[in-house]
Amino acid sequence: MNKSPETDNPRVTVTLKALVDLAKPAGMLSLGHANIRAAQSGNYLSHLKGRGMAFDETRLYQPGDDVRRIDWRVTARTDKPHSKIFKEERERPMFIAVDYRATMVFATRGVFKSVQAARLAGLLAWAALKQGDRIGGQIFSDAGCQELKPQTGKPALLRFLNALVNPDYNGAAVVNLAQPLARLLHHARPGSRVYILSDFRGMNSAAENHLANLARHCEVVLVHIADPLESSLPTQGRYRFTDGLRDILIDSGDKQRLQAYRQRFQDRQQYLQKLGNKLRLMLIPCTTQQAPLDALNGTRARPAA
Template sequence: MLFANKTEAVENRIAVNDLVSVSLKTLIDLAKPASSLNLHRLTIRAQQSGGYLSAFKGRGMEFDETRLYQPGDDIRSIDWRVTARTGKTHTKLFREEREKPVFISVDNRPTMQFATRGVFKSVQAKKLAALLAWVANQQGDRIGGQVFSQSSCKELKPQNGKHSVLHFLNALVIADNPAESTDITLPQALFRLSQHARPGSLVYIISDFRGMNHQVENYLLKLSEHCDVVLIFVYDPLEKGLPAQGRYRFTDEAREVVIDTSDKQRITNYQLRFEERLQKLKRIALRRGLALIQCNTQDDPVQRLRHPLEVR
């Protein structure tokens, strides 16, 4: 009987751990369900009914060779350096890249270490990132990314093959190990992202987007000028609306706060803050031609990527 109790306690501890952190095995095992997904399903045009998915620009183009200008060539493709050197007008020729760089940015800041239902926002974000990485690998695209927390920000150059996926997944798991604090903000992370994501990339940003300001929008604009950008907004249901009347205690093991939901004005202000953040994201997505997917901590991440226009 004592053995049974110990076994049950271990199983319960493992179950709890799966809710607040993610293992490398869990992320690797997502390769199988990822086989039923297709990133091209996210290229749906925005619907008048309120969807915010935009048409992507397609695969990038890279320089191939230069030849003599021919009637009908686009003057924007003239190679002025060769033209000046030879005295004859030359045109640059481009070819379609066989692989599209996929760059996945994952928010692992303290605000992502939270949930009242389902899994931590950070766990959901990493599962979404792993699924996207596996799908990109299946499609022959190069996988790279960025993992940022309050204490660190790491970029991985897009590369081919399963090894690049595993390298990225390992970075997601390691991100749970705290380092010396440097107080990295969302704008700082997006600035770095805009410096590392090469033109023609498909960029996913998975975050709760706390800390949005005009700098964030500017960096998203810069990214959208040369890349296809998908915003994945991860949130806990409690952030959208507090439960029925009562007193609720929340703690991060260092601090504690008690919320009394009988205070109508406080509840209204609380809900407005979430709605303002969501509406701001929607406005940015619509204005900049970005894709926006919403995913809460109770959602099945596979289903959210299979049906990105549905809102929970």
């Protein structure tokens, strides 16, 4: 059987080789963990206070503190009881959720949104491997979802990259984002860093609730992927769009319609910004034209504004 021209088009489809080749540029990606101690297993310091390997601080004794944590030197010097607080060292799981729904199979410039999502996921997975994280994730489309339990080492990385190229979906078809987010709640362990790579179409109140519950126990980063045409139509002309089944004709000379189109995209962006602020999430914008490494490095450390 002859391959279609799109099969080998890197703008339209992602290949395992392309994802493997991201290993080198991933070395220039910093995931923004302030408490990295060494590039090995167990290299992150938990935000959970407790008896661990790494001393964090001394504070005044509080009712309920373990008496074994009393700092006798500080207590003697200040004549007030003080407790030692520790941060536990632990390996950190990374869970990368990738949106392959029909709305992601689109672009007018650069690469398909789905391809950009796969490249971003590949970079994150390689960076996680280099930093000793466990690597797992979720891939979802209109056909269903696939989850991969976070595991350590290169086999886990390759398993995830292979799933990005050839996902094995199960469960019900995904209608909106509430379904994959509900599954994320079940699969992402507390303390994980969770990246969600999507255009975030199909958000509803149920999806917001699932995201809020996820954010209570995990560090969540939203990566919003968009094509330039989604933000603004060309100023003049009539344009025909098709998904292979349906056609739509848009006249961008209609100023009122053009402004309404722009406003809808701006409203969606503002909605994500407000949601990020409300739930204290990181929000990273990325266009289909942008180098994925630039997107992750350029806005990685900024909270939703």
